[in-house]
Amino acid sequence: MAVKLSVENIYKIFGERTDAARDMLHEGKTKEEILEATGATVGVQDASFDVGEGEIFVVMGLSGSGKSTLVRMLNGLIAPTSGAIMIDGVDVANCTKDQLRRIRREKIAMVFQHFALFPHWSVADNAAYGLKVKGVRAPERREKALSALEQVGLSAWADSLPSELSGGMQQRVGLARALATGPEVLLMDEPFGALDPLIRREMQDELLTLQRSLKKTIIFITHDLNEALLLGDTIAIMKDGRFVQVGTAQEIVSNPADAYVAAFVADIDRGRVFTAEDVSNDPAPVKLGESSAEDAMRVMEDLNRNALYVVDEADKVAGVVTYQDLAAATLDEATPNPVLEEVMITEFPTADADQQLADLYGAASAGLPIAVTDDKDRLVGVVEPEAVFAQLSGEEPAAPEDSAAEPPSQTDTKESANA
Amino acid sequence: MLDSPGDLLTLPFADWVNGFVRGWLVPNFRPAFRAAQVPITLVLNGLDDFFNFLPWLVTTAAFGLAAWKWAGRGMAIFTLLGFAFIDMIGLWPQTMTTLAMIITSVLFCAVIGVPLGILSARSNLTWKIVRPVLDIMQTIPSFVYLVPIVMLFGVGMAPGIIATIIFAIPPIVRLTNLGIRNVRGDLIEAAQAFGSTGWQMLVDLQIPLAMRTIMAGLNQTLMLALSMVVIAALIGAGGLGLVVNTGLGRLDVGGATAGGVGIVILAIVLDRITQGLGEANRGETVSLRQVLFNLIRFRGTRTEKTETAARSAQ
Numbered sequence: 001m002a003v004k005l006s007v008e009n010i011y012k013i014f015g016e017r018t019d020a021a022r023d024m025l026h027e028g029k030t031k032e033e034i035l036e037a038t039g040a041t042v043g044v045q046d047a048s049f050d051v052g053e054g055e056i057f058v059v060m061g062l063s064g065s066g067k068s069t070l071v072r073m074l075n076g077l078i079a080p081t082s083g084a085i086m087i088d089g090v091d092v093a094n095c096t097k098d099q100l101r102r103i104r105r106e107k108i109a110m111v112f113q114h115f116a117l118f119p120h121w122s123v124a125d126n127a128a129y130g131l132k133v134k135g136v137r138a139p140e141r142r143e144k145a146l147s148a149l150e151q152v153g154l155s156a157w158a159d160s161l162p163s164e165l166s167g168g169m170q171q172r173v174g175l176a177r178a179l180a181t182g183p184e185v186l187l188m189d190e191p192f193g194a195l196d197p198l199i200r201r202e203m204q205d206e207l208l209t210l211q212r213s214l215k216k217t218i219i220f221i222t223h224d225l226n227e228a229l230l231l232g233d234t235i236a237i238m239k240d241g242r243f244v245q246v247g248t249a250q251e252i253v254s255n256p257a258d259a260y261v262a263a264f265v266a267d268i269d270r271g272r273v274f275t276a277e278d279v280s281n282d283p284a285p286v287k288l289g290e291s292s293a294e295d296a297m298r299v300m301e302d303l304n305r306n307a308l309y310v311v312d313e314a315d316k317v318a319g320v321v322t323y324q325d326l327a328a329a330t331l332d333e334a335t336p337n338p339v340l341e342e343v344m345i346t347e348f349p350t351a352d353a354d355q356q357l358a359d360l361y362g363a364a365s366a367g368l369p370i371a372v373t374d375d376k377d378r379l380v381g382v383v384e385p386e387a388v389f390a391q392l393s394g395e396e397p398a399a400p401e402d403s404a405a406e407p408p409s410q411t412d413t414k415e416s417a418n419a
Numbered sequence: 420m421l422d423s424p425g426d427l428l429t430l431p432f433a434d435w436v437n438g439f440v441r442g443w444l445v446p447n448f449r450p451a452f453r454a455a456q457v458p459i460t461l462v463l464n465g466l467d468d469f470f471n472f473l474p475w476l477v478t479t480a481a482f483g484l485a486a487w488k489w490a491g492r493g494m495a496i497f498t499l500l501g502f503a504f505i506d507m508i509g510l511w512p513q514t515m516t517t518l519a520m521i522i523t524s525v526l527f528c529a530v531i532g533v534p535l536g537i538l539s540a541r542s543n544l545t546w547k548i549v550r551p552v553l554d555i556m557q558t559i560p561s562f563v564y565l566v567p568i569v570m571l572f573g574v575g576m577a578p579g580i581i582a583t584i585i586f587a588i589p590p591i592v593r594l595t596n597l598g599i600r601n602v603r604g605d606l607i608e609a610a611q612a613f614g615s616t617g618w619q620m621l622v623d624l625q626i627p628l629a630m631r632t633i634m635a636g637l638n639q640t641l642m643l644a645l646s647m648v649v650i651a652a653l654i655g656a657g658g659l660g661l662v663v664n665t666g667l668g669r670l671d672v673g674g675a676t677a678g679g680v681g682i683v684i685l686a687i688v689l690d691r692i693t694q695g696l697g698e699a700n701r702g703e704t705v706s707l708r709q710v711l712f713n714l715i716r717f718r719g720t721r722t723e724k725t726e727t728a729a730r731s732a733q
Contacts, residue, residue: 112609118606
């Protein structure tokens, strides 16, 4: 993935004596000590990161952590004290006013927390603002603004005033305004922070849907870790102007860098962070017509599982066989040499690889392993119910392969029979 | 023993000022000051001729309709009766002269004051310089600067207007500055983030959003200009101020009162119309386009009328 935006060692120190403050930072002094000694406030210290094209990079932090300062430096609204911000080979932090203006007009658009719509202009005029600034003529401007409004589902409101719209709708206008100029990079400064929880949820889903087709490079600022984990391809956790951890949602939740991050992560809904893929095992399927009942039982004993999926010639999932059923069938006098088709259960739970664990509770509690399938119904993995609950409770999921061999337990037998 | 610093040292301050004004300013710059009043004289004479040429009925009808549109029906009736009263007490020509003077003063105040207010809002340094000057202009008694004005500009209508401008300009500068500075920070940030130039931001965002405050400043300026009418008459500006002064000089209570009533009637009418104009749009802001639009469109919605009528009744 090509790097679209690259930030190298940027600092922002507010106040007069920035050099003295920086020296103190290097000595390891805290923000408070520096403020007391020099009167300078440290906004951002030594932040470096790369954002790939089409990636959503979320910066999460509490108020005062410097996240808003950071995002404002990316389009030059605040000039960094030192460091470089490269966008397509131009350093935003050290370029001329004309260059900066051109970058703002062509490449970067911003969405604001409190929408920042012009109250005296119609929705369409607001959406067209970036184009007006660029000098696009009125008819073309309106046409592009309307298509941007169409994208966010607001074309019917084009001639209303922003004050006639609800908060969520106003932020859609803010988004349309940012999209209308066709920018490559979107800066979103807590865009959903001022919205009701339900509307926020809706907007998050919509942003993800839009992003699937738009593939913009997005820098998203939030104070809500759940939002960060939901949206971010990469997430940076910020504290006192510094990145304390950068990683994917799964990395941050399963492996917090320090106590600060761990305290945040403790409260989040793990079922919405992890997906079926994260807890799935090698499917180790048995094939219809090839493998016998004994083969299947041997594999289960080797892998310490109590059920295996059965696939047909085209690798499609045909059903699931459990150890108990096979054992019972083998012991049964009537069928001394059972065939897989006869004992396999054809009603089995399935999941997509990117399905959230929260959606798998029901299936997992049935006791059968869950088949993870791709879009052609082929088996790509198996999720053991224990793995789901282990991940949700925050324990490291014990991979059945590694654990001590243990025959299927009595409770599992009952559940399988019920299923 | 030293009783007071004055025993030790006397400063000939008045002589210094005399020396500065008479010895340097007047001989060197009198022609320049004379030239500076040419545009004022031109506008003033044009307006004066215009208003004195218009028949009473036309002027009254125009003001009555404007009052109806922006200040409600009650104000329209008041305008009608008030103007009729002025005409019947024989002060119509003087009132029209005063009206021409007021409009000229306010026009020049706006032309100078609004750009100055915008500059002050955009640069803290400018505001640091402008602000004390405005403070001085507002605190210094107007009689003090009448003398140098007469020396530099002579006597007559135009010097009277200049004195009025000095007296009346501070509110429009202050309120323009205030209005522009009060535009929400995140809107300014948004304009910057989309790459707008300073001029684009001013035209698209700051002036439209500050328009309501600027209109309030204009109203204040207008009221101050009216209150200067009598004083300006001391240096030869005519109109209703002259009527009041003449009455004063002759101890003619009736004449002075007649002039005063004329000024009051004019003040009420102008105040209510300009207030209504600034608030005609009930939204968050009034754009210049809307104000101009209101000026040429004589049709208001019922809610506006009833609201303004309710306000004027208070």
